[in-house]
Amino acid sequence: MTDINKIKNWLEEADAVIIGAGAGLSDAAGIHYSGEKFEKDFAPFIKKYNFKDLYTSSFYPFNTPEEKWAYWAKHIYFSYYERKHTDLYSKLYDLVKDKNYFVITTNVDGQFINNGFDKDKVFEVQGSYSKLQCSTPCHNKLYDNEKLVKQLLNNIDDDLKVPSSLVPKCPVCAEEMSVNLRCDDTFVEDDNWHIMSNKYTNFIENNKQKKVLLLEFGIGFNTPGIIRFPFEEMTYTYKDFKLIRFNDKYASVPKEIKEKSISVNENINEVINKII
Numbered sequence: 085m086t087d088i089n090k091i092k093n094w095l096e097e098a099d100a101v102i103i104g105a106g107a108g109l110s111d112a113a114g115i116h117y118s119g120e121k122f123e124k125d126f127a128p129f130i131k132k133y134n135f136k137d138l139y140t141s142s143f144y145p146f147n148t149p150e151e152k153w154a155y156w157a158k159h160i161y162f163s164y165y166e167r168k169h170t171d172l173y174s175k176l177y178d179l180v181k182d183k184n185y186f187v188i189t190t191n192v193d194g195q196f197i198n199n200g201f202d203k204d205k206v207f208e209v210q211g212s213y214s215k216l217q218c219s220t221p222c223h224n225k226l227y228d229n230e231k232l233v234k235q236l237l238n239n240i241d242d243d244l245k246v247p248s249s250l251v252p253k254c255p256v257c258a259e260e261m262s263v264n265l266r267c268d269d270t271f272v273e274d275d276n277w278h279i280m281s282n283k284y285t286n287f288i289e290n291n292k293q294k295k296v297l298l299l300e301f302g303i304g305f306n307t308p309g310i311i312r313f314p315f316e317e318m319t320y321t322y323k324d325f326k327l328i329r330f331n332d333k334y335a336s337v338p339k340e341i342k343e344k345s346i347s348v349n350e351n352i353n354e355v356i357n358k359i360i
C-alpha cells in the first residue's frame with residue numbers, strides 16, 4: 085500500500101518540485117492509443133489499413149501525401165485538439181501550482197500546457213502534435229497547425245484522402261511539411277526548444293542545494309535516458325532530492341536511493357485523488 089501521508093509530507097516540505105512525465109500519464113488521463121474510442125473514431129482507417137493502435141499506425145508507409153495527411157489530421161485531432169482538458173492533468177496542476185515547479189515531458193499531447201501549467205515551465209523534449217516543421221528540414225521554425233488540422237478533417241473524402249491543395253508545404257523550400265515529433269534525425273529543435281532546455285538545466289542548478297521533490301509519472305524503458313535515469317542520478321547525487329516514481333509496471337528504484345524514494349504502482353488517478 086502506498087503511504088499517502090509520506091507523499092503529502094514530502095510534497096509539503098519541498099522547496100521545489102520537478103515533474104517528469106511519459107506516456108503512462110496520458111494513458112492514465114484517459115487518452116488511450118487503442119481500445120474502444122480508437123476503434124470507433126478510426127473505423128474507416130482500420131478497415132482500409134488494418135491498423136491495430138495509434139502508435140504503430142503512425143509508422144504506416146502511405147502511398148500518397150493525400151492519404152497520409154487525412155490520417156495525420158485524424159491522429160492529431162484525436163490526441164491533441166479533441167481532449168485538451170483532462171481531470172488528471174488539472175489535478176496535477178492544482179497539486180503544484182503554488183510551488184516552485186518545472187515540468188519535463190516526453191509526451192507530445194500538450195496536456196500540461198492545456199491544463200494550466202505555465203508554458204515557460206514545461207519542456208516538451210520530443211515535440212508537439214500541435215506544430216508542423218519542414219520535413220527536410222531546411223530551416224528550424226515551427227508552425228501552429230490547429231486551423232489546418234480542422235480544415236483537413238473537414239475535407240477527407242470516401243477514399244480517406246484530402247485534396248492535394250491542402251497538403252502542407254514548406255513556405256521556404258516548398259517541400260512537404262511534417263509533424264514536429266522526434267521520430268528520426270529530421271526533428272526540428274527550434275529556438276524555443278533550446279530556451280526551454282536551458283531553463284530546465286538552470287532550474288536544477290538553482291535548486292540543487294534545496295529540498296527538491298522529483299515526481300515521475302508513467303515513464304518506462306522506451307527512452308529512459310531522458311527522464312528516468314537522470315531522475316535516479318539526481319536523487320543519488322543531491323543530498324536533499326527525493327523521488328516519487330508512479331508506474332504501474334516499473335515502479336522500482338535502485339537500492340542506492342531506496343531510502344529517498346517512494347515507488348507507487350497503484351492507479352495514478354486513485355493516488356492523486358487521495359493526495360489532493
Ligand SMILES: [Zn+2]
Pocket residue numbers: 218219220221222223254255256257258259
Ligand atoms: Zn523547407
